[in-house]
Amino acid sequence: MLNIVLFGPPGAGKGTQSQFLVERFGLVHLSTGDIFRRNIKEGTQLGQLAQKYMNEGKLVPDEVTINMLKAELEKISEPKGFIFDGFPRTEAQAQALENLLEAMNTAISAMIALEVPEDELKKRLADRAKTSGRADDADPAVIQKRIDVYNAETLPVKHYYEKIGKYRGINGVGTIEEVTKRLVEVINTLQ
Incomplete structure (x- = not known):
């Protein structure tokens, strides 16, 4: 089974690329934000x-997030694999995800x-605001602030995956097609 954590800062193109990967590899896209909202x-x-x-202005505990994710995973019969988008955001979540998948x-x-x-992220996000109406x-x-929070709180998850030999970084600059091609090349080495 092919299970990918698609990672990157706000504006990197995760949502756009997820759509292509779902179609190309038959994966199930799991966005924790969407799961929470639903x-x-x-x-x-x-x-x-x-x-x-x-x-209460508190972060939702990892246990609640993992249980929601587990419920989603259990709904899908015979998946080819998953793209995890927006999760994990901490090393503890990465370990919890590993434990859940191992089970x-x-x-x-x-x-x-x-x-x-x-600087490219800022340009992309400003352009997206014009086309999508996203006020944020x-x-x-x-x-x-979003970039700073990503760098301080989420980027350390990269080190967890580096330590276990599962980190793959690709150049996210270029046309959508160029970035997709790089992603596909990396994914093809995993299968």
């Missing part, structure tokens, strides 16, 4: 618990990071 909207027990933490007799094949310089992408201060 569980909260549907009022599931885990969604209510997550909403409680969020209402399912599979593992992460690789973390593939879209490496994009900060229009304010340079908000963009910088």
Whole structure:
């Protein structure tokens, strides 16, 4: 089974590239943000618990996130593999994901990071604000804060995957097609 953590800062192109990889390799795209929103909207027990933490201004505990992810994984019969988008965000989450997949007799094949310089990220996010109407992408201060949070809190997950020999970084600059080609080349080495 092919299981990929698609990694990169805001504006790196993870969402765009995920769509191509799902189609090309028949993978299931799992976005923890989407899973949270759906569980909260549907009022599931885990969604209510997550909403409680969020209402208190607290981070949703890893255990709740992992349980939501586990419930999603269990819904899918005979998958070819998964693309994890937006998760893991910490080393503890990476270890919890490894444990969850191990219990399912599979593992992460690789973390593939879209490496994009900060000035390019800012340009992409500003351009996305014009075309998608995402207000959070229009304010340079908000963009910088999102990049800073990524660098401080999420980037360390890269080191976890480097330590276990599963990190693959690719140049995320170029046309969508060029970046897709680089991703496919890396994925083909994993199969």
